[in-house]
Amino acid sequence: MNHFTDEQKMMQEMVRKLVKDKVAPRAAEIDETDEFPWDIAKIFGENGLLNLVLPEEYGGVNANNTTLCIVIEEIAKVSPACGLTVFTTQALLNVLVRGGNEEQKKRFYPKFASGDKICAFVLTEPNAGSDAASIQTKAILKDDHYIFNGNKIFISTGEVSDFYLVFAMTRPGERAKGMSAFIVEKGTNGFSFGKKENKMGLRGNPTVELIFEDAPVPKENLLGEEGQGWKILIEYGNLMRTWGAASTSLGIAQGALEYATEYAKERAQFGRPIASFQAIQFMLADMAILTEAARSLIYRASWMIDQETEPFSRIEPMVSMAKCFTTDTAMKVTTDAVQILGGYGYTKEYPVERMMRDAKGVQIFDGTNQIQRVIISRNLIGKLK
Amino acid sequence: MFHLTEEQKMIQDMVRKIAKDKIEPRAAEIDETDEFPMDFVEVYKENNLFRMVLPEEYGGIDASTTTLCVIVEELAKAYASAPQMLITTGAVLQILLKAATEDQKQRFFNRLEQGTQACSFVLTEPNHGSDAGSLQTKAVLDGDHYIINGTKAFITTGEIAELHLVFVRTGGERTKGISVIMVDKNTPGFRVGKKEHKMGFAGTGTVELVFEDARVPKDNLVGGVNQGWSLLLNIANMMRAWGAGCTALGNGQGALDYVVEYAKQRSQFGKPIAGFQAVQFMLADMAIALESARSLIYRTAYVMDTDGESFKNIESLVCMCKAYAADVGMKVTTDAVQIMGGYGYTKEYPMERRMRDAKSVQIYDGTNQIQRVVISRNLLK
Numbered sequence: 001m002n003h004f005t006d007e008q009k010m011m012q013e014m015v016r017k018l019v020k021d022k023v024a025p026r027a028a029e030i031d032e033t034d035e036f037p038w039d040i041a042k043i044f045g046e047n048g049l050l051n052l053v054l055p056e057e058y059g060g061v062n063a064n065n066t067t068l069c070i071v072i073e074e075i076a077k078v079s080p081a082c083g084l085t086v087f088t089t090q091a092l093l094n095v096l097v098r099g100g101n102e103e104q105k106k107r108f109y110p111k112f113a114s115g116d117k118i119c120a121f122v123l124t125e126p127n128a129g130s131d132a133a134s135i136q137t138k139a140i141l142k143d144d145h146y147i148f149n150g151n152k153i154f155i156s157t158g159e160v161s162d163f164y165l166v167f168a169m170t171r172p173g174e175r176a177k178g179m180s181a182f183i184v185e186k187g188t189n190g191f192s193f194g195k196k197e198n199k200m201g202l203r204g205n206p207t208v209e210l211i212f213e214d215a216p217v218p219k220e221n222l223l224g225e226e227g228q229g230w231k232i233l234i235e236y237g238n239l240m241r242t243w244g245a246a247s248t249s250l251g252i253a254q255g256a257l258e259y260a261t262e263y264a265k266e267r268a269q270f271g272r273p274i275a276s277f278q279a280i281q282f283m284l285a286d287m288a289i290l291t292e293a294a295r296s297l298i299y300r301a302s303w304m305i306d307q308e309t310e311p312f313s314r315i316e317p318m319v320s321m322a323k324c325f326t327t328d329t330a331m332k333v334t335t336d337a338v339q340i341l342g343g344y345g346y347t348k349e350y351p352v353e354r355m356m357r358d359a360k361g362v363q364i365f366d367g368t369n370q371i372q373r374v375i376i377s378r379n380l381i382g383k384l385k
Numbered sequence: 386m387f388h389l390t391e392e393q394k395m396i397q398d399m400v401r402k403i404a405k406d407k408i409e410p411r412a413a414e415i416d417e418t419d420e421f422p423m424d425f426v427e428v429y430k431e432n433n434l435f436r437m438v439l440p441e442e443y444g445g446i447d448a449s450t451t452t453l454c455v456i457v458e459e460l461a462k463a464y465a466s467a468p469q470m471l472i473t474t475g476a477v478l479q480i481l482l483k484a485a486t487e488d489q490k491q492r493f494f495n496r497l498e499q500g501t502q503a504c505s506f507v508l509t510e511p512n513h514g515s516d517a518g519s520l521q522t523k524a525v526l527d528g529d530h531y532i533i534n535g536t537k538a539f540i541t542t543g544e545i546a547e548l549h550l551v552f553v554r555t556g557g558e559r560t561k562g563i564s565v566i567m568v569d570k571n572t573p574g575f576r577v578g579k580k581e582h583k584m585g586f587a588g589t590g591t592v593e594l595v596f597e598d599a600r601v602p603k604d605n606l607v608g609g610v611n612q613g614w615s616l617l618l619n620i621a622n623m624m625r626a627w628g629a630g631c632t633a634l635g636n637g638q639g640a641l642d643y644v645v646e647y648a649k650q651r652s653q654f655g656k657p658i659a660g661f662q663a664v665q666f667m668l669a670d671m672a673i674a675l676e677s678a679r680s681l682i683y684r685t686a687y688v689m690d691t692d693g694e695s696f697k698n699i700e701s702l703v704c705m706c707k708a709y710a711a712d713v714g715m716k717v718t719t720d721a722v723q724i725m726g727g728y729g730y731t732k733e734y735p736m737e738r739r740m741r742d743a744k745s746v747q748i749y750d751g752t753n754q755i756q757r758v759v760i761s762r763n764l765l766k
Contacts, residue, residue, distance in 0.1 A: 003687065281762075282754075296681040296683075299684060300386075301680075303386060318676065321673045374669075376673065381648070381649060384660050
């Protein structure tokens with residue numbers, strides 16, 4: 001029911017089988033312990049899933065937007081937390097591929113050739129969430145280095161990552177115009193990790209605080225030019241919402257729908273499977289309708305991005321719609337899946353309560369659904385007199 | 386997958402122009418009088434839209450599902466009632482293309498060159514709506530003719546159609562005894578009955594059709610005796626994606642386009658109401674709902690146009706298009722009336738009409754509840 005190339009279909013099959021064998025049996029434990037699954041990161045690395053967007057000579061497949069959607073959905077069906085490792089890593093690499101200069105590609109690509117490097121996307125601060133242009137972390141040029149000072153919070157895949165795509169102010173106080181983007185390596189002097197969040201869901205992917213105290217970052221690690229950070233964020237970074245947050249939620253919704261459907265066929269009450277009652281059938285139908293509508297929206301937004309001919313003004317609201325609609329869909333579908341499973345669904349013996357907790361996270365991260373609506377309505381209304 | 390060909394873009398431009406020049410200015414009046422818009426018939430004839438699904442050899446443009454979606458959406462943006470006669474005609478012609486003999490095609494297509502060129506799709510009866518398999522209108526063979534007796538209800542375009550594609554009972558129980566037969570409007574014993582007085586969807590010629598010993602040549606039976614149910618499921622129900630689905634989508638999109646402009650013009654508390662986040666978020670949610678419905682419909686159309694997918698999967702997608710787009714159309718038009726407040730509730734503005742029209746799409750062409758029955762049945766298979 002799609003327009004995938006043969007290569008994409010093969011990728012989908014490969015990932016589907018891989019996560020079924022290796023990730024699904026670990027999903028509950030990862031949620032319970034909230035420990036980063038190094039074993040799974042290693043398996044992802046061995047199968048090329050951490051380098052997807054890189055060129056072939058560095059172990060990638062030049063993955064386009066649609067390919068990333070396919071991979072993230074498959075992983076998120078069984079464990080969105082594990083999907084996040086691929087998600088944040090591709091987020092950095094994608095910006096490097098599209099926004100990095102030749103020297104940077106030459107310098108960084110070989111570091112990823114081993115296939116096992118993990119990355120994080122670093123924007124949010126304690127006082128700058130939805131209002132991202134108000135970030136305060138400073139990067140001030142001194143000789144050959146930018147000196148970083150400030151705190152970042154809610155950083156997914158933090159601490160365990162080798163590379164960090166960090167947005168910081170090279171001209172403090174100038175909001176979007178003064179923002180720049182950098183690649184910062186783990187081990188940089190003055191760069192350390194603070195509190196790890198104890199979260200409702202998406203457990204096993206560490207969400208941590210990052211601390212910069214006079215941390216020197218080589219000036220060659222600046223992506224684009226000074227002051228282009230906002231542009232990089234909007235034009236490259238935000239597009240990841242289709243294959244990132246949206247496809248994560250699509251996977252969660254699809255996983256919950258499939259689980260609830262099978263359960264409803266097995267579970268008998270009043271002498272017959274609950275799936276034979278119209279009340280349950282219509283809940284399942286509505287879950288399927290929303291999930292397929294979300295899938296269609298993601299594929300269409302992704303198709304627009306991959307065309308590379310659509311104007312940004314058309315793409316931007318579609319991306320926000322895909323993020324917002326799919327995450328709201330996943331919240332609804334997982335909540336109803338718990339309902340269909342009843343008391344069992346509410347226990348940790350079954351996976352749907354985890355899916356419901358995970359779904360909530362995606363409504364919040366990668367731009368809250370409220371910020372997506374701000375973007376959508378701004379595009380719809382235009383400038384007011 | 387979501388690509389429109391140059392030809393489709395040209396058709397879209399052409400239909401958009403027709404909709405703006407000829408359809409939209411008439412909508413309020415048709416809604417008021419409920420008269421069948423014969424001027425639309427003339428415009429569609431001039432632009433060869435009745436025959437769009439036919440191959441070129443029969444004077445059509447061999448319209449794909451995607452092309453049909455484009456046409457219906459554009460017309461419905463102007464007025465939801467406008468594409469209905471094209472939908473019923475297109476659905477009938479698609480069945481004839483797939484199931485009629487060459488002789489029948491020649492005969493019926495030639496017949497359609499006279500008069501309105503419109504066809505109606507005749508399934509529903511007073512006591513058989515969602516449960517179509519139990520229909521009772523009877524056709525009994527008598528020499529070279531079938532004698533038809535019974536009453537059909539809620540037949541869109543029935544008032545002015547030249548040919549009616551009628552589902553009749555020729556055999557035994559339920560779905561196994563149903564056939565399809567073409568009935569000319571001039572058939573003795575056949576007449577157009579009561580016209581329904583509806584909440585919305587005016588000017589669609591929704592009528593009762595009455596068969597009292599109507600004599601129809603047995604050569605008008607299409608697709609074999611007792612084969613009607615399979616024609617219904619395999620061909621006709623597919624129209625829900627481009628018919629009802631795109632009607633709801635177009636009507637909703639027209640509402641959103643209108644209300645965005647209204648919200649920019651209308652001032653309260655010293656600024657346009659579009660400057661308030663409460664209104665902005667309503668507009669954003671309307672846009673999200675419409676774009677997700679559009680994505681679902683055009684993805685489904687692509688799947689239908691390219692083959693290679695199982696019937697079960699296509700059937701589910703088509704039902705999802707219908708139910709989802711119709712529900713979205715209802716929600717979007719209801720919220721559009723809300724944003725326009727008291728003005729939206731008056732007949733001076735087109736919004737209350739769009740809301741009344743939206744309701745019908747949740748009901749016709751298989752209620753949204755029946756779509757969910759099909760979707761869940763396929764899911765649980």
